[in-house]
Amino acid sequence: MTLFSRSREDTRKILMRGFLLLSCCLSSLIVDAGDAEIGKQKSAPCVACHGTDGISVYSTWPNLVGQDAQYIASQLKAFRTGTRKSAMMYPMVFDLSDKDIGDIAAYYNQLDCK
Numbered sequence: 484m485t486l487f488s489r490s491r492e493d494t495r496k497i498l499m500r501g502f503l504l505l506s507c508c509l510s511s512l513i514v515d516a517g518d519a520e521i522g523k524q525k526s527a528p529c530v531a532c533h534g535t536d537g538i539s540v541y542s543t544w545p546n547l548v549g550q551d552a553q554y555i556a557s558q559l560k561a562f563r564t565g566t567r568k569s570a571m572m573y574p575m576v577f578d579l580s581d582k583d584i585g586d587i588a589a590y591y592n593q594l595d596c597k
Contacts, residue, residue, distance in 0.1 A: 549591070550592060
């Protein structure tokens with residue numbers, strides 16, 4: 484039986500389940516808007532490699548200034564869980580909460596690129 488040969492009610496149920504599944508998946512990707520002022524304070528350890536204004540001191544480390552908050556948060560979480568491996572980053576992020584990560588991401592996101 485194909486989607487087109489189903490009853491209207493069955494098709495509606497299938498589409499609704501798909502919509503609900505998609506909504507759940509997308510909501511897990513949304514980062515809560517963090518507090519940039521708190522993030523500035525929490526980003527003190529980041530300065531050693533990523534610079535005081537989010538511009539890295541060496542070209543081997545990425546600039547964080549103006550990066551998308553959701554991208555920064557996802558990368559920090561990946562380092563924290565070990566999904567993304569880095570002997571340098573793991574010690575920096577292993578004890579950060581999701582709120583800490585959101586705050587740090589908000590801080591770097593709001594910095595102006597020079």
